[in-house]
Amino acid sequence: MSFLTPWMFATGVAAALGVVALHLLTTRRPPPLVLPTARFVPEADVRAVARAQRPTDILLMVLRALAVLAVGAAFARPVLDAPGPAVRTIVALEWSRSVADTAAARRAAREALGVGGALVVFDTSARVAAVSGGAAGDDAALALDSLAAPVVASAALSPMFIATADAALRIARGADSVRLVVIATASAASFDAATEQLRATWPGRVELVRLAATADTAPSRLPTLVTTMADDPLRPALARLAARRGAHGVRIVRESPSAADSNWLADAGARAVLLVWPRTGAAPTTADGVTAFGGAGSATLVAPLARLSLPDGRTVARWRDGTSAAVEHPLGEGCVRSIGIGIPEAGDLTLRDPFLRLLTALVEPCGGARTVALPDSTTPWLSADGPLAAAASLVDLSGADRQLPLVLLVAALVLLAAEQWIRRRARVPESA
Amino acid sequence: MPVGPYGALLDAVRGVRWPARRPVPGGAPGAHTARTRGVAPEFAEYRPYRQGDDPRRIDWKLLARSDRAFIRLAPDHAILGTTFLVDASASMDFPVGSEGKWTLAKRLAVGLAAAAHASADPVGLTIAAADGVRRLEPRTRRGVIGEVARTLDAVRPAGSTALAPLVASAAPRLVVITDCLGDADAMRIALARHIARGGEVHVLHIVAREELEPAVTSSLATDPEDAALRRPLVPVTRSGYVERFAAFRAEVARALRADGVTVHEVRDDTPADIAVRSVTRLPGGESRR
Numbered sequence: 001m002s003f004l005t006p007w008m009f010a011t012g013v014a015a016a017l018g019v020v021a022l023h024l025l026t027t028r029r030p031p032p033l034v035l036p037t038a039r040f041v042p043e044a045d046v047r048a049v050a051r052a053q054r055p056t057d058i059l060l061m062v063l064r065a066l067a068v069l070a071v072g073a074a075f076a077r078p079v080l081d082a083p084g085p086a087v088r089t090i091v092a093l094e095w096s097r098s099v100a101d102t103a104a105a106r107r108a109a110r111e112a113l114g115v116g117g118a119l120v121v122f123d124t125s126a127r128v129a130a131v132s133g134g135a136a137g138d139d140a141a142l143a144l145d146s147l148a149a150p151v152v153a154s155a156a157l158s159p160m161f162i163a164t165a166d167a168a169l170r171i172a173r174g175a176d177s178v179r180l181v182v183i184a185t186a187s188a189a190s191f192d193a194a195t196e197q198l199r200a201t202w203p204g205r206v207e208l209v210r211l212a213a214t215a216d217t218a219p220s221r222l223p224t225l226v227t228t229m230a231d232d233p234l235r236p237a238l239a240r241l242a243a244r245r246g247a248h249g250v251r252i253v254r255e256s257p258s259a260a261d262s263n264w265l266a267d268a269g270a271r272a273v274l275l276v277w278p279r280t281g282a283a284p285t286t287a288d289g290v291t292a293f294g295g296a297g298s299a300t301l302v303a304p305l306a307r308l309s310l311p312d313g314r315t316v317a318r319w320r321d322g323t324s325a326a327v328e329h330p331l332g333e334g335c336v337r338s339i340g341i342g343i344p345e346a347g348d349l350t351l352r353d354p355f356l357r358l359l360t361a362l363v364e365p366c367g368g369a370r371t372v373a374l375p376d377s378t379t380p381w382l383s384a385d386g387p388l389a390a391a392a393s394l395v396d397l398s399g400a401d402r403q404l405p406l407v408l409l410v411a412a413l414v415l416l417a418a419e420q421w422i423r424r425r426a427r428v429p430e431s432a
Numbered sequence: 433m434p435v436g437p438y439g440a441l442l443d444a445v446r447g448v449r450w451p452a453r454r455p456v457p458g459g460a461p462g463a464h465t466a467r468t469r470g471v472a473p474e475f476a477e478y479r480p481y482r483q484g485d486d487p488r489r490i491d492w493k494l495l496a497r498s499d500r501a502f503i504r505l506a507p508d509h510a511i512l513g514t515t516f517l518v519d520a521s522a523s524m525d526f527p528v529g530s531e532g533k534w535t536l537a538k539r540l541a542v543g544l545a546a547a548a549h550a551s552a553d554p555v556g557l558t559i560a561a562a563d564g565v566r567r568l569e570p571r572t573r574r575g576v577i578g579e580v581a582r583t584l585d586a587v588r589p590a591g592s593t594a595l596a597p598l599v600a601s602a603a604p605r606l607v608v609i610t611d612c613l614g615d616a617d618a619m620r621i622a623l624a625r626h627i628a629r630g631g632e633v634h635v636l637h638i639v640a641r642e643e644l645e646p647a648v649t650s651s652l653a654t655d656p657e658d659a660a661l662r663r664p665l666v667p668v669t670r671s672g673y674v675e676r677f678a679a680f681r682a683e684v685a686r687a688l689r690a691d692g693v694t695v696h697e698v699r700d701d702t703p704a705d706i707a708v709r710s711v712t713r714l715p716g717g718e719s720r721r
Contacts, residue, residue: 030664033651036523036613037643040680041653041663042672 002174004077004392012072016065023061060419067415074408077392079173086176087388089117090167091140094184095147096123096155100212105183106144108209112181113140118167122184123152126163131170157182157190157382161198168394177388180206185213186382199382204389206382223250223363226261229279233343237350237359248272248365249334254279257336265334271365272334280306280342289320290341292361299357303349306342313338317362326362335366438542438581444705450547450712453632453694456512456604464512464551478502512632513556513570513603514548516541517595518584519610520561522656525589526640532700533638537609538584539704540636540711544607545580547712553605557583558598562591570603592657596622605632607711612637612684613657624691634711635688637697643677644699646670 003009035041093109095102113119119129119140130143164180172178180202184190199206223238232254249268252275253261265274284306291300293316307319313327316337328337339362349355452464481490481501491504518541524534545555549572556570557580566583568576595610596618606626608619612635623633646653646665653673655661665673685695698707 030650030652030666032654032662033647033665034526034528034656035643035646035651035653035665036526036611036640036656037673037677038653038655038661038663038665039613039658040673040676041665042669042676044664044666044669 002079002392003073004079006076006392009072009076009078012069012076015068015072019064019068020061023057060422063415063419063422067412067419070408070412070415074405074412078404078408085114087114087179088171088175088177088391089114089179089181090120090164090171091117092120092122092126092160092164092180092182092184093144094123094155094160094182094190094211095121095150096185097150097153098155098185098187098189098213099150100185100214102147102150105211106147108183108211109144110141112183112207112209113144114179118171119143120160120163120167121147122157122160122163123150123155124159125156126159128163128167128170131167154187154189155184156192156195157184157186158192158194158198160184161195161202165201165394168389172391172394175391178204178391178394179388180204181209182206182382183209183211185211187213195382202389203393205386208382223252224264225252225254227252227254227279229254229345231345233345233347233350234277234359237356240351240356241359241363250275250363252277252363262331265336266332268334270333273328273363273366274331274334274336275339275363276336277339277341278308280308280345282306283344283346284342290317290325290358291320292317292326292358299354299361301354301358303355304344308340308342310338310340317341317358328366330366337362337366438539441539441543441704441708442546442577445543445546445708447550448547448709448712449551450514450544450553451551451714452512452605453714456510457630464510464553465507476505476507479505511553511572512548512551512605513554514545514605514607515556515558515570515602516545516580517558517560517598517602517606517608517610519593519595519608519614520559520587520589521592521611521614522562522590523592523611523613524638525656527642531589532642533611533640534589536698536700536702536704536707537636537638538581540609540638540698540707541584541607542577542581543704543708544711546577547708548605549577554603555580556603558602559583559587560593560595560598561587561589562593565593565598595619599623599626602626602631604630605634607634607636609636609638611639612681616684620687620691623688623693627692633693635693635695636707636711637681637684637695638700639681639697640700644674646673 089112091109091112093105095105099105109119117140118131120126121129121143129147130139160182168178168180186208223241225232225235225238227234234252234254238252248270249264249272251261251264251268251273254277256278257274257276261274265272268274284304286304287302288305288307289300289302290305291298307323307325310324310327311329313329315324315326316328317324317326317339319325325341326337326339328335330336341358343349343355350359456464478491478494479502481503485503489503491502494500494502494504518537520534524537525531526533541557545557549555552572554570554572555576557566557568559566566587568579568583592614594615595608596615599606599608599619599622606623608623610619623635627633648667648670650664650666653663653665663669681697685697688695696707696711
């Protein structure tokens with residue numbers, strides 16, 4: 001039996017020790033002595049403090065101490081223990097095609113698993129694959145070996161945290177702490193709006209073992225620029241960009257999009273981007289700042305830029321005053337990204353690195369870069385330092401556990417009743 | 433003479449006499465010097481004849497030589513009746529179980545009675561007991577010591593009884609055997625009156641060793657004659673108790689001696705025969721044998 005709030009039990013133990021101390025330091029009347037000359041004894045309180053070398057009224061002391069201990073144990077939320085080590089490990093293993101080396105992932109998981117641990121396998125969904133029994137990680141190890149090749153392209157951390165909480169309920173009983181080891185690529189696509197909140201529900205630190213992510217190995221597809229300008233300033237920039245972008249299709253339309261553009265988007269496949277980037281009417285003369293938020297980070301450009309009107313959509317870039325500079329809305333398997341950044345048609349701005357970084361962010365696949373691993377500095381909340389999760393906060397109270405405090409309180413009442421009975425019995429000869 | 437457990441004591445004090453501390457009033461012939469002059473053969477002094485003197489006591493030879501009539505006087509001797517007033521209050525039943533104080537009181541009474549009886553003095557006994565006063569009138573007949581012993585043995589100390597009212601009916605020599613924890617003030621007044629009447633008073637103050645040196649262990653001291661009186665006898669109060677009890681004993685002795693009472697403090701571990709010899713010894717001398 002262990003306690004979810006052990007300090008309450010510690011308080012009970014301290015109180016029991018106090019009871020024992022009171023039996024040692026009890027204030028009691030000394031034994032009577034017939035003394036004819038008692039009148040010459042100076043007057044004083046007849047109740048003298050006597051410090052006994054051995055506790056008095058052993059039975060009463062035991063009953064009282066047990067009653068106090070029972071009350072302390074009842075309020076300490078006792079749970080029935082399950083055998084196993086004090087620290088148990090949950091290994092959450094990403095099992096998606098984003099993982100570059102699944103064998104390395106298996107090895108890492110096997111090393112992290114311990115006695116009484118659990119294995120959670122997740123991609124875009126998550127499940128508790130195994131909970132180890134008595135042998136060190138046997139069940140989980142078998143589950144690891146039996147994992148088939150991943151079929152889902154990416155993984156999400158949010159469902160992993162939900163499955164982890166479920167696994168914790170099953171292994172935390174009887175443990176002192178629960179260790180969570182997340183073995184994942186931790187790419188940008190793994191995070192969503194709920195991830196941070198779900199991470200906050202795990203009451204301890206998370207040990208993140210990062211796996212190498214699969215690189216985009218598909219042949220680079222050149223972006224298509226649809227423009228009527230012979231010397232469109234984007235053209236040389238796209239030529240420099242082609243070597244570094246991924247396999248998804250990118251089509252940049254400098255005029256109003258047409259049916260052909262829609263057809264292209266329909267045929268371009270998943271995550272293709274149709275960039276609608278109108279030309280600037282007049283050459284911008286005022287310097288402005290714009291920041292695009294890509295999956296690999298943000299890119300900022302300060303230059304003479306013009307602000308163009310934009311339709312509604314999800315903001316992917318903002319001006320320095322916070323207004324939207326680029327928005328996107330999904331269309332089919334891809335998306336249409338409208339750019340409201342007017343660039344000068346003359347000059348070398350589009351050849352400079354800041355512009356190229358901005359362009360890189362703007363042509364990222366719909367929904368952000370999939371395989372780009374986020375640096376640890378961007379997710380400090382995920383693997384923040386701290387203590388392991390206390391098992392007490394994870395244990396699921398069973399029916400027996402809920403009845404245990406009641407049983408202990410009843411036992412305390414019985415002990416106190418017995419103590420009263422014994423005291424009354426001891427008092428009878430005194431009054432007689 | 434059946435004397436029970438007092439045989440050894442009586443053997444030890446055999447031959448001990450108990451002379452009066454001062455001339456006794458005249459009376460029946462006895463062993464004590466009387467304040468009156470008698471006609472005994474030994475000469476003491478002459479006194480001129482006065483009208484009313486017995487003419488037979490005139491020294492005729494002196495009259496013939498000096499033509500003056502003188503009466504020939506000789507020292508007179510009389511008996512001294514002795515009453516033992518024994519305190520049988522509950523405080524004498526101490527230490528509980530051994531009755532050390534009461535036993536010593538009985539042995540002193542018997543031993544001194546034997547010494548007085550050996551001087552041909554009448555011996556009487558008054559016991560102030562809770563269930564009534566036991567009294568033996570002073571007698572000189574044989575067997576009175578055994579009677580004293582039996583009367584004492586028949587009493588168990590208990591309760592609380594005043595001694596002072598019993599003093600008035602006592603013989604000229606009064607021996608009070610008590611622990612002085614009862615009506616000490618009233619008894620002192622009664623004893624002073626007894627002395628004023630020409631009596632001789634001895635107070636034997638019985639003290640138990642446990643009263644002088646109580647055990648060091650903590651206890652709740654309870655007065656056997658007053659159950660409501662309870663005081664903690666603990667190391668803190670023990671020294672105060674010893675001092676106050678010593679002061680009480682000193683004050684009692686001083687006050688009684690100031691009234692002319694002979695005071696003897698006797699511890700319960702003192703052999704009774706030694707105490708008897710001490711009591712019967714005249715101041716500055718030995719008891720007459």
